Amino acid sequence: xxxxxxxxPPFTKQTALEKVQAAQDAWNSRDPKRVALAYTEDSxxxxxxxxxxxxxxxxxxxxxxxxxxxxxALMKELWSYSDNRISVRFEYEWRNEHGEWFRTHGNExxxxxxxxxxxxxxxxxxxxxxxxxxxxxxx
Numbered sequence: 001x002x003x004x005x006x007x008x009p010p011f012t013k014q015t016a017l018e019k020v021q022a023a024q025d026a027w028n029s030r031d032p033k034r035v036a037l038a039y040t041e042d043s044x045x046x047x048x049x050x051x052x053x054x055x056x057x058x059x060x061x062x063x064x065x066x067x068x069x070x071x072x073a074l075m076k077e078l079w080s081y082s083d084n085r086i087s088v089r090f091e092y093e094w095r096n097e098h099g100e101w102f103r104t105h106g107n108e109x110x111x112x113x114x115x116x117x118x119x120x121x122x123x124x125x126x127x128x129x130x131x132x133x134x135x136x137x138x139x
Contacts (some may be wrong), residue, residue: 003037008116009084016081019116020088024076032062032125040117069094073138079107086110093130093137101135102127 026035036055041043045052046063052061066072074092081087087109095101106125113119 005116009112009114011079011081011083011086013078016086017078019077019086020078023088024074027074027076030066030072032059033067035059035062038118040113040119043118044072044120045123046121048125067094070097071095071138073135075137076108079081084112084114086112090125091137093135095132101130101132103130103134103136104128 007015007022011019023038026038031036036058039055039058042054043058045058046059050061052058069092072094074090074091076088076090079087079089087107089105089107091102091103091105093101104125104127106123109120110118111120111123
């Protein structure tokens with residue numbers, strides 16, 4: 001599995017696809033420390049209505065997220081790319097502490113530094129309640 005800095009801008013279609021797959025694999029690990037290593041020390045994030053900066057904040061956010069979003073399973077799809085930017089659409093499924101299942105649909109826009117670390121992440125998403133029998137991921 002490539003490390004975050006193995007795939008660097010400028011992106012081609014192939015390297016953009018590889019970067020998206022590497023991100024999907026890392027997020028599906030549900031390991032906040034591993035995921036945070038893909039971001040610059042001062043990475044700027046917008047996640048829905050939350051804004052924060054830096055790896056420590058990213059780790060803290062992910063620890064909290066995955067303590068609430070149980071059995072998290074993610075799919076990312078390349079939407080577009082340029083020299084140092086990638087946009088993806090994603091879906092992920094998770095259940096809450098009461099066993100209710102949800103699918104989250106959204107988009108992310110990423111900007112990378114020259115070393116291949118993500119310097120900016122902008123995410124928008126919506127949650128839809130689903131039946132467990134309608135799950136697509138992590139089944």
